[in-house]
Amino acid sequence: MRHYEKIEALARRVHHLQHLQAITGWDEAVMMPEGGGEARAAALAELNVLIHETYSQPQVAEWIEGARAELEGADPWKKANLREFERTWRQQTCLPSDFVQARTLAVMRGEQAWRGMRGKNDWQGFRPLLEENFRLARQEGALRAEASGLQPYDALLDLYEPGVRADSLTRTFSDLEGFLPEFIAAVREKQADEKFLPTRGKFPIERQRALGLELMGKVGFDFQHGRLDVSHHPFCGGVPADVRITTRYREDDFSQSMMGVLHETGHAKYEQNLPATWRTQPVGLARGMGVHESQSLFLEMQVARSREFLEFAAPFIEKHLGAGAEDAVALRADNLFSIFTRVKPGYIRVDADEVTYPCHVILRFKLERALISGDLKVKDLPDAWDAGMRASLGLSTGDNHKDGCMQDVHWAGGAIGYFPSYTLGALIAAQLMAALEKEIPNVRKDFAAGEFGGMNDWLRRRVWSQGSFFTTDDLLRQATGATLSTEAYKNHVRRRYLDS
């Protein structure tokens, strides 16, 4: 096993370096004073170079070949580990390092500029930076395509969603496009007559934080191995032994921080429960961004926005926030359910409900695919965006770029091929919930009773503890008996939004 062992040792080194990257990355977003940014960026860039160098040692190709021979008939986890290592190694080494450096710079510049320009709706200023990002992304797609034999956009997708291809995404998304417009209209009609009270009041941040911490604990976040903090953009970072989730607070509205904390807790529980014995190895990592998002959406959409969960949560909300509410009735479970399941087309993806959300993702998927293929030019993006929004959600963005094609950090930060994961996650979450309900028919009653052990055990067994042992397809088949489809999602939203 001498080749395989060398691969494990190399992976272990990279894992430890990525630990430092994760914690200092969290620190940058949560703790760092502004003046520390330049030195931090330089330190992290050096670490990236070092990781790239570590993968690029000329002996590694030989180790992989040698390990493949050594592992014939051996432990399937080791085989899966070699497969995952090789995938990452190919992704890391197929780009020349001067290209990586140029891209890192462009991406940092794009993201920093975006922060200032979005607020000013400065499309003319932002456009050249976005053009440069897409120029480099097309180049990256071509380089990755050459190394992998995939189409360029597929090669970018594969970074976030191993095994997923644009063609299958197109089929899945077309299916949703056939379903959503009529469904959204039906829900809007039904909800038009519904009365509910807004949760107006003054909810001190410390109390919202206490509520978040209590709910996190109830649903199974392990505080021995993680913490909750504040950042401008909520995220889940850190390492499995020490998961850092963040949120942001508004004093006049607790609903965003409450659901935000539960969303990130879903990510965190996945990380905290990845297979401990494989923690330093690629097979011990989360399966991909779609599966990761499925875990946050499982907790937020499937569980926390259910009537049952809100019945469980209402007394805690009352305990922590009741004193600040203008009208205590607004904090009752029924009213909260109305608030948390309101469907309303809007401009902003991150504020969208779970029914209109896929429309935002599908638009971005089509546009970025066309931008990579060259069928669309960056200069024509605002018009294409406007047309897409009008077609899918009946909203025109016009020259409101900041709420249009400038609203997300992803393209500014060079993350092209990422958006589909959000909707894949929503579909997977619904499919997992359907499977869980088959296995534990009373699981929704458990939610109402604050019992999450059965749900967590099932997820731990079926998803979390599997790390990257299976491909995404096989993971889903193993957990739900079927590969990805839109059925469970459609059933879920029908039941929640029309039947209930």
Add this chain to the structure above:
Amino acid sequence: MRHYEKIEALARRVHHLQHLQAITGWDEAVMMPEGGGEARAAALAELNVLIHETYSQPQVAEWIEGARAELEGADPWKKANLREFERTWRQQTCLPSDFVQARTLAVMRGEQAWRGMRGKNDWQGFRPLLEENFRLARQEGALRAEASGLQPYDALLDLYEPGVRADSLTRTFSDLEGFLPEFIAAVREKQADEKFLPTRGKFPIERQRALGLELMGKVGFDFQHGRLDVSHHPFCGGVPADVRITTRYREDDFSQSMMGVLHETGHAKYEQNLPATWRTQPVGLARGMGVHESQSLFLEMQVARSREFLEFAAPFIEKHLGAGAEDAVALRADNLFSIFTRVKPGYIRVDADEVTYPCHVILRFKLERALISGDLKVKDLPDAWDAGMRASLGLSTGDNHKDGCMQDVHWAGGAIGYFPSYTLGALIAAQLMAALEKEIPNVRKDFAAGEFGGMNDWLRRRVWSQGSFFTTDDLLRQATGATLSTEAYKNHVRRRYLDS
């Protein structure tokens, strides 16, 4: 300059890695949940190995030789940089890596055990670990002695105090031993009649923090490049662009957190004002632990405990903490001066006043030197400690090991040769203050008026911006016109404790 440039590139890489080390080290003490400890230790150990490997590349010796030739007649800062690089490189590479690993393990084990055993006064449990630490320290001393031509203890000292030797320390410390006993007795006699009010009250942590932040800002801490947090043991960490200081709070006593914050602010200002153009290079680092400690003690002992500073600070103390004090009179400058200059022999080094403090250091210096030479055995340490404390401070520790030889983390954590820096720092601070007063005769009046610009400009010019350009001796000569002596310290304590 091709060899010299390779050295700068190597140093730059190490600098960036040490940035990650510093921030994750701060995180470990301030933010990390307990369960993250094992993974963090493994990640940091890997980073140490990587830094060791980086220095140990076989070409480096050749680069150093080549660079030396290239730099003849060149920029003296580059020459000093090469000198500092070579010193660090020799320190890093003269130990075989299996020894480094064994020592790292023993030191971690010793420090972890100490945390639990000190509280239980468990000398019998702690002794074998300390024996192992000193066994390895003797081995390390021998290896370093072989590489450097120094005596073993001197080779350990040199890690913290480049250029300082045990023989010169012995002369300096003997001088203090000739002065202190009589002086302490005289101060005690004078203070016996002094009346002062203890600052009793309830001082909420948030208010103490606000006071600390305000005073930090007034004396010149740059919040664009640093922050203040809480940790169990106060320290100054981070990197020059992002300095992290910590303190701890007691609700019934603000004096410790206030002076603690100012002490760490002294360290922080040194770091924040190191020469920016040399930030990634060894010559851009602080000169050594003694000079570093001189900066914290300058601010704490020379400035903040002066009558003038306390006149300036009293209104801020009143503003933030007045509401919590049992007796507002206790917060007046005169009373605070009495509190902050009280001299009283005690068991604990970290709680000692500036007059009895050197006695604690001298005892440790003598004992660790004898433990390294073999003249003293670890098993005889408690008796030797007791005898030393009785001789210098008239206190017997007996079997009270937790307040005796088990009180400090240093030996448990393998830091042997560190203690002298505390007293060197006190002597340097006094010498710098005397030189500053010669140059700006009214500087103490400035303190009373809250004007610290003149003082900071002088320190910036004379100390901070010099980095490691000079040796410690030359730095002192350049700043004060003389090399290290005890005169300024003796004059300072005479003036403060007997004449005022």
